[in-house]
Amino acid sequence: MSVAAISNPLASSWRRIPGAWRQPVTIAGLVIAAFWLVIALAAPLIAPADPLAQGAALYQAPSAAHLMGTDELGRDVFSRVLWGARISIPLAMLLVALAFTIGGTLGGLAGYLGGWVDELVMRAADFVFAVPTILLAMAVVAALGPGLFHAVLAVVLVSWPGHARVVRGLVRTTMQSEYVAVGRLLGSPTHRALVVDVLPNVAGPVIVLAALEIGNAILLLSALSFLGLGARPPTAEWGSMVSTGAQHFEAWWIGVFPGIAIVSVVLAFNLLGDSLRDAFDPKAIIKARGA
Amino acid sequence: MKPLLSVRDLRVWLDTARGPLSIVDGINFDIASGQVFGLAGESGSGKTITALALLGLLPAGARAAGSAMLDGRDLLTMRAAQRRRTRGREIAMVFQDPTSSLHPMLTIERQLTEHLRYQLGMSREEAYERAVHLLTDVRIPNPRAALRGYPHQFSGGMRQRIQIAIGLACEPRLLVADEPTTALDVTVQAGILRLLHRLCEEKDLAVMLITHDLGVLSALADTVTVMYAGRVVESGSTAQVMGGSRHPYTRALIDSLPHPEASDGALVPIAGDPAGPESRPSGCAFHPRCRYMEPSCAAAVPSLVRMDDGREMACPLDPLVVSRVR
Amino acid sequence: MAFVLTHLVPGDPAVANLGDRASSDPVAVKLYREHFGLDKPLPVQYVVYLGNLLHGDLGESEQSRRPVLTDLAEYIPATAELAITSIVLACLLGLTLGVIAALNRNNVIDQIIRVVSLGGMSTPQFWLALVALYLFFYKLSWVPGSGRLDAAVLPPPHLTGLFTIDSLAAGQYDVFVNAVQHLILPACVLAAFNMGLFTRFTRSAVLEVLENDYVRTARAKGLPERTVVFRHILRAASPPILTVVGLAFGNVMTGTVLIENIFSWPGIGQYSYRSATALDLPAIVGVMLFVAIVYILVNMVVDILYGVVDPRIRVA
Numbered sequence: 001m002s003v004a005a006i007s008n009p010l011a012s013s014w015r016r017i018p019g020a021w022r023q024p025v026t027i028a029g030l031v032i033a034a035f036w037l038v039i040a041l042a043a044p045l046i047a048p049a050d051p052l053a054q055g056a057a058l059y060q061a062p063s064a065a066h067l068m069g070t071d072e073l074g075r076d077v078f079s080r081v082l083w084g085a086r087i088s089i090p091l092a093m094l095l096v097a098l099a100f101t102i103g104g105t106l107g108g109l110a111g112y113l114g115g116w117v118d119e120l121v122m123r124a125a126d127f128v129f130a131v132p133t134i135l136l137a138m139a140v141v142a143a144l145g146p147g148l149f150h151a152v153l154a155v156v157l158v159s160w161p162g163h164a165r166v167v168r169g170l171v172r173t174t175m176q177s178e179y180v181a182v183g184r185l186l187g188s189p190t191h192r193a194l195v196v197d198v199l200p201n202v203a204g205p206v207i208v209l210a211a212l213e214i215g216n217a218i219l220l221l222s223a224l225s226f227l228g229l230g231a232r233p234p235t236a237e238w239g240s241m242v243s244t245g246a247q248h249f250e251a252w253w254i255g256v257f258p259g260i261a262i263v264s265v266v267l268a269f270n271l272l273g274d275s276l277r278d279a280f281d282p283k284a285i286i287k288a289r290g291a
Numbered sequence: 292m293k294p295l296l297s298v299r300d301l302r303v304w305l306d307t308a309r310g311p312l313s314i315v316d317g318i319n320f321d322i323a324s325g326q327v328f329g330l331a332g333e334s335g336s337g338k339t340i341t342a343l344a345l346l347g348l349l350p351a352g353a354r355a356a357g358s359a360m361l362d363g364r365d366l367l368t369m370r371a372a373q374r375r376r377t378r379g380r381e382i383a384m385v386f387q388d389p390t391s392s393l394h395p396m397l398t399i400e401r402q403l404t405e406h407l408r409y410q411l412g413m414s415r416e417e418a419y420e421r422a423v424h425l426l427t428d429v430r431i432p433n434p435r436a437a438l439r440g441y442p443h444q445f446s447g448g449m450r451q452r453i454q455i456a457i458g459l460a461c462e463p464r465l466l467v468a469d470e471p472t473t474a475l476d477v478t479v480q481a482g483i484l485r486l487l488h489r490l491c492e493e494k495d496l497a498v499m500l501i502t503h504d505l506g507v508l509s510a511l512a513d514t515v516t517v518m519y520a521g522r523v524v525e526s527g528s529t530a531q532v533m534g535g536s537r538h539p540y541t542r543a544l545i546d547s548l549p550h551p552e553a554s555d556g557a558l559v560p561i562a563g564d565p566a567g568p569e570s571r572p573s574g575c576a577f578h579p580r581c582r583y584m585e586p587s588c589a590a591a592v593p594s595l596v597r598m599d600d601g602r603e604m605a606c607p608l609d610p611l612v613v614s615r616v617r
Numbered sequence: 618m619a620f621v622l623t624h625l626v627p628g629d630p631a632v633a634n635l636g637d638r639a640s641s642d643p644v645a646v647k648l649y650r651e652h653f654g655l656d657k658p659l660p661v662q663y664v665v666y667l668g669n670l671l672h673g674d675l676g677e678s679e680q681s682r683r684p685v686l687t688d689l690a691e692y693i694p695a696t697a698e699l700a701i702t703s704i705v706l707a708c709l710l711g712l713t714l715g716v717i718a719a720l721n722r723n724n725v726i727d728q729i730i731r732v733v734s735l736g737g738m739s740t741p742q743f744w745l746a747l748v749a750l751y752l753f754f755y756k757l758s759w760v761p762g763s764g765r766l767d768a769a770v771l772p773p774p775h776l777t778g779l780f781t782i783d784s785l786a787a788g789q790y791d792v793f794v795n796a797v798q799h800l801i802l803p804a805c806v807l808a809a810f811n812m813g814l815f816t817r818f819t820r821s822a823v824l825e826v827l828e829n830d831y832v833r834t835a836r837a838k839g840l841p842e843r844t845v846v847f848r849h850i851l852r853a854a855s856p857p858i859l860t861v862v863g864l865a866f867g868n869v870m871t872g873t874v875l876i877e878n879i880f881s882w883p884g885i886g887q888y889s890y891r892s893a894t895a896l897d898l899p900a901i902v903g904v905m906l907f908v909a910i911v912y913i914l915v916n917m918v919v920d921i922l923y924g925v926v927d928p929r930i931r932v933a
């Protein structure tokens with residue numbers, strides 16, 4: 001029998017999600033995120049032009065023919081922005097998945113096993129936290145050589161401690177909580193306790209963190225590309241497009257639109273993560289119960 | 292003699308998605324200067340909300356109607372700024388839990404003097420001296436040192452005394468005390484009650500004593516008004532209500548709680564739970580739990596009837612029946 | 618620790634620093650490595666480094682050929698000025714928005730503020746900097762585009778290294794105005810993210826405080842709402858907000874790397890960017906040490922402030 005039958009406050013918060021969805025802000029976030037996911041998938045179908053095609057006139061301001069103008073090589077900015085979603089969004093998701101796997105496992109082990117494992121993992125995490133994020137990422141990429149793959153690795157390296165810390169905290173709290181102790185008393189074997197009792201508690205906040213981290217990942221990836229350490233030309237990546245825009249200030253559309261794209265995607269995921277966090281907030285749950 | 296506070300048809304309701312939810316359903320009472328007016332009832336009876344309505348401190352979404360005349364002015368229809376000026380100055384309130392009601396990060400001096408300076412325009416030195424005086428009045432030892440301290444450095448009983456001092460600072464006419472001793476140790480309670488009694492006499496202060504503790508009421512209150520589910524069910528002098536009540540609810544209450552006037556040793560709890568605002572029964576709100584209930588009780592809300600001895604009661608049943616069945 | 622990590626980074630610093638041509642000459646590389654002690658075994662290098670450190674010697678920057686310590690000392694004031702200004706801006710704006718949001722919980726104003734605060738945290742700083750430059754410098758010419766002062770303006774006599782304060786202290790009001798003009802745009806851009814952070818934390822802290830009885834007591838005394846908010850509510854909400862100050866410094870450290878570059882602001886951010894791309898080891902390590910010290914200092918100050926604000930935390 002699962003100890004979760006005895007009150008497990010976080011597991012029941014799954015049922016509270018509907019309430020949070022009703023807020024207009026959350027819906028907006030969901031809609032925008034979905035919108036961008038669709039674009040990422042469908043870009044080849046809906047983009048008016050090939051992002052790499054250099055046919056059109058250079059430096060055209062936004063017009064009916066080119067909704068976001070053309071850049072310094074005559075490419076259609078609008079198409080490049082759409083195609084940029086195919087790079088940033090999937091990579092960010094992959095990145096967060098990786099960081100979570102590595103960080104979550106390490107953090108979970110640290111929390112569960114304690115002792116020197118815990119010390120080691122936490123020291124490593126502290127080190128990463130201490131260094132300004134950009135610098136660390138830059139140093140890694142500078143050492144490995146530029147390129148999107150290395151940039152992704154760098155961001156994973158910078159991100160895993162965040163996941164590790166959260167998972168470790170959750171594991172420790174859950175393990176110390178009374179109902180797990182009761183479960184042990186009742187004789188549930190350890191690994192069963194882990195899966196059935198620890199995981200539901202851990203899953204909620206982790207999903208929240210993942211949503212927020214996708215946004216951060218996109219920001220960091222585009223920053224690296226902006227510095228020339230990520231995507232190389234002629235790839236249509238939002239960060240490197242902004243960098244190009246910086247070199248051609250007059251043609252403001254080259255740099256401004258990709259940035260707007262970044263803001264809207266990251267904002268959408270942040271809104272989602274934020275609303276999910278409200279739904280999983282233990283205090284809100286207690287209030288709803290006691291009322 | 293003209294009463295200090297005269298409340299007529301006070302109603303408080305909550306605006307909910309499902310329509311207005313009545314919390315206080317039209318109550319009347321008078322409080323005279325120098326009198327200790329006891330308001331009794333279980334939790335959920337609406338007694339705290341009544342007090343909050345008088346002070347204009349109702350929680351968001353709650354509305355009040357009716358009249359509450361203090362010295363010829365209606366508290367409920369005053370403009371917000373005026374209302375705010377009466378708080379602390381003419382009516383003050385002391386809350387149930389002195390630990391959470393005092394600000395943890397401000398000195399006692401600040402908490403005692405800030406409204407003295409704002410409401411009465413005192414200077415820092417004047418307010419300080421008055422604060423010392425107030426702390427002495429409530430019997431806090433070493434007042435000057437106490438003023439420099441913070442709430443967490445004092446015991447529960449001392450904190451309650453400090454709260455009372457804060458309430459009395461601007462010399463209000465009426466002090467509302469919401470469960471002043473409930474959060475305190477039994478040993479400390481007596482001290483607080485003695486304090487309130489003394490202050491009441493010395494300063495001709497009217498006290499509205501809200502509590503479910505009948506022992507406190509019999510010790511301190513001059514008159515008692517019993518509330519249930521937002522309505523007054525009985526009111527009269529303490530002796531009448533506590534000593535010889537003929538209202539089923541009051542009797543049940545007296546029989547269920549330990550207090551000096553209990554007739555015999557065994558306590559008889561009242562069956563069922565107190566009716567909250569959402570689940571108020573029709574007719575007499577107490578009828579589902581009343582041992583003398585008759586079908587007519589569910590039909591109409593019993594009105595408050597004045598008896599020969601000046602007491603008022605809201606129960607249609609023949610009082611002789613009630614006293615006989617016991 | 619910092620030392621070990623930078624040495625783990627693959628890529629020969631000699632190669633990176635000498636440039637392509639020189640590094641193809643083995644003799645030059647060898648001389649370089651000897652000069653910087655890179656040919657000695659790693660543990661020896663570490664010990665030597667620690668020894669130097671205790672003497673205040675952080676090694677020489679390979680880029681500037683000067684002691685790292687000198688480099689740092691020169692660039693720190695610029696970053697300090699930028700960082701402090703931006704945090705103050707973020708804090709003021711964030712506190713205001715946070716309080717307003719909390720007092721208007723769940724209605725339209727709250728939602729708008731929520732979007733704005735999350736928006737600040739969702740905007741890439743490098744892009745915001747460029748947009749701001751484009752609008753306010755390029756198109757509107759309201760502010761100058763780079764550096765801390767116009768080329769023709771001389772810096773004020775050195776007191777703290779912060780041009781704004783120094784110029785005021787020396788009575789040079791025109792210099793002060795010029796310095797502020799240069800400071801304001803990068804400070805605002807840097808403040809965007811932290812503004813969002815402050816707003817969110819303030820909002821949740823104030824919401825928690827509002828549930829407490831002492832707020833009701835304050836109102837029961839008839840105090841004006843203004844006093845209740847500032848003296849009672851904000852004071853009680855400060856501990857979590859102080860925590861944000863600590864976080865904000867961390868964000869600023871990261872942000873300055875890009876922002877100082879874009880605005881040609883001669884500070885630690887720009888220095889660390891150059892060092893990182895050039896794999897200038899002593900400089901990188903120096904910067905990391907500096908950042909670590911800043912964290913420690915800031916956390917210490919925040920801890921002290923916790924005690925000042927909340928008497929329950931003070932040690933007897």
